[in-house]
Amino acid sequence: MATEHEFPILDGPSKFDLMAALFDEKRVRFNLEYAGLVTVQINRVEAEDGSRDSWNIAGRLFGIVNPTTTDFTGYYSSKQRKGDITMQED
Numbered sequence: 001m002a003t004e005h006e007f008p009i010l011d012g013p014s015k016f017d018l019m020a021a022l023f024d025e026k027r028v029r030f031n032l033e034y035a036g037l038v039t040v041q042i043n044r045v046e047a048e049d050g051s052r053d054s055w056n057i058a059g060r061l062f063g064i065v066n067p068t069t070t071d072f073t074g075y076y077s078s079k080q081r082k083g084d085i086t087m088q089e090d
Contacts, residue, residue, distance in 0.1 A: 018055070019045075021042040022045050025041070039062045039063075043060065057075070057083075058071070058073045074086055
């Protein structure tokens, strides 16, 4: 049975950096509660509402659970630079 781990995002990239992460394949960093600074690759961004500041995100997180990458989904507010990341561990 898979276990979900949710980490609140305390700080993250600007809207421009989030866009560059998606379109230019640049990696960005999130400061996560309980885990500190982590590097992620954004693979999907979807507007969460009509504000253009709230996003559903998905991608790969590097080296938090083990030395390899871990898929994640989450919510991110580029205006507040806060949100959450959820990962599943088998």
